[in-house]
Amino acid sequence: MTHFTPVTHRDLPEIKEIYDHYILHSTATFHSEKITLPKLEEIIYLNNPRYPSFLIHEADEVIGYCFLSRFKKRQAYDRTAEVSVYLKPGFTGKGIGTLAMHHIEGAAKKGGIHVLIGTLCGENYASIRLLEHMGYTKAAHLRNVGEKFGKILDVVMYQKDV
Incomplete structure (x- = not known):
């Protein structure tokens, strides 16, 4: 059974391992080098009721994480x-992303958030399908703004009132 627990400082190395996979092997993030733990702490807020972060568990195994972050300072x-969701390889395409989105949307409402934004690489079709499935609508398409693995990439933004 999938369940969620708040991220603690001791969880950051496991989150780093998941995130580093996406850095090195995908355009799901535009970081291009493995992230350091101090830099990860700038992205993932700990003990923040407005911008919570959660580990995603299947039985006793951590299979991913999801979190909210400030849109602008x-x-x-x-x-x-x-909103961001990252799953370990092998756990995508199984409905876990949908569960994570429902969970993080509920946390957003509790924290007084009214609008969620997903910012994605334009070729991240699986995440685009997830956001559209969850009722997000395309709000922006920024052409040729990123570059990774020698490819020029678009960024798309989806939003939803929660």
Whole structure:
């Protein structure tokens, strides 16, 4: 059974391992070098009721994580957050992303967030399908703004009122 627990400082090395996989093997993130633990702590907030982060468990195994982060560092945007979900390879395409999105959307509502934004590489079709399945609508398409693995990449943004 899939369940969620708040991320603690001791969970960061396992999160780093999952994230490093996506850094090295995909365009799911535009980081291009393995992340350090201090840099990861700048991305994943710990013990933050407004921008929570959760480990995703299947039985006793950590299979991913999901979190909210600030959209912009200006007070006028405090009603909005960015949503992210990362699953270990082998756990995608099984409905776990949908469960994670439902969980993080509930946490967003509790924290006073009204709008969630997903920012993705334009070729991340699996994540685009997930967001569309969850009722997010395309709000922006930024052409040729990223580069990774020698490819010029688009960024798309999806949003949903929660």
